[in-house]
Amino acid sequence: MKPLLPLEEAQKRLIAMAQPMAAETVSVDQAFGRYIAEDIIAQRDQPAANMSAMDGYAIRFEDRNGPWKVIGECKAGSPPCSAIAAGEAARIFTGALLPEGADTVVMQENVDRNDNELKLIDDPSPVKGRHVRYQGGDFAAGSVVLKAGTLLNAGALGHIVIAGHGELRVGTRPKIAILSTGDELVPPGATSLPHQIPASNDVMIAAMLAALPAQSRSISRIPDNLDSLCAALENAQDCDVIVTIGGASVGDHDLVAPAFKKMGGQTDFWKIAMKPGKPLMAGKLRSSLVIALPGNPGSAFVTATLFLLPLIRYLAGANHYMPILQSAVTSTPLPATGTRAEFLRAMVQDGQITAFDSQDSAQLSILAAANALLYRPAESGPQPTGSTVSYLSI
Known part of the structure; x- marks a missing residue:
């Protein structure tokens, strides 16, 4: 059996498949949430005089x-x-x-x-x-006030204006297609029978992308049919990134990989040493990058956090695009991990982190209650209460 790809290697390989988008010039009032494409040089002293x-x-x-x-x-x-x-x-x-x-x-x-x-x-x-x-006490004309790749929040935009700029170069927003697959899916708000489920994953992933400089559209509720999935992939090829949700495993009705292959896609990697999210697949379909996320909501959320969002930040021009780990003290003992890195839905409060008892990746109630993913590297030993651990804020 082929060994699973380590998490960090998979992240590096995904970024290596991509190139940051070309820059465009926008006015400062259109730049919020974008990434600066080049260093911002002050055009004036601030203050301009004592x-x-x-x-x-x-x-x-x-x-x-x-x-x-x-x-x-x-x-x-x-x-x-x-x-x-x-x-x-x-x-x-x-x-x-x-x-x-x-x-x-x-x-x-x-x-x-x-x-x-x-x-x-x-x-x-x-x-x-x-x-x-004093004149120039904040910054002097000719100095670099913001570095390329900086996220343009409200304070950064104010800084750019006071430095003498009315427009600037920013990374272009990548176009993202979200393809949610499964015969069991029904529209949000529709009455569902016991064998059906409301399509929540595409709404969740679109919400995650809404915080980034990206343009996303959903092609949802694609049936588990090879021709339908191929047609959806064809429809999405005007996008820079195609994200599929569900159907990424190896069951008889998991058709993302067969459809991807039939369309001429080139797989770079498939199956990651992480939990949840093992079936993640990534590759290229002509000029589009393709990421196939697992269908369970917890797995889709975790893999989107660790792969899709960093990719979008990188494409949009961020200089820091990977998730940032923080530290907290665990309030409960943690068992040893196996050969896969683990991301446990958890709650951080007052410097302590508590992993939820259930980590069922199908349970959205756990995800909705969590504000962190507690990170446990592969092959970690057991950790007693009070141990310092790493986590990602969500």
């Missing part, structure tokens, strides 16, 4: 004990007010440019003003430059 971080009065630090004469007012969004000399101050507001000669801001709460005479009532400035934001 400015106040507080409402108060701009002074010279050497005159920090006052009194001062107020000679002007500096507002945010206006050119700098008149320069100040010894013994002078200028009323200043948060975000206003510091007038020439000033190097420190006294908070308005720390002074008493009578007409244009200003006196100190509390020590405002133990350090020179107090309450001043």
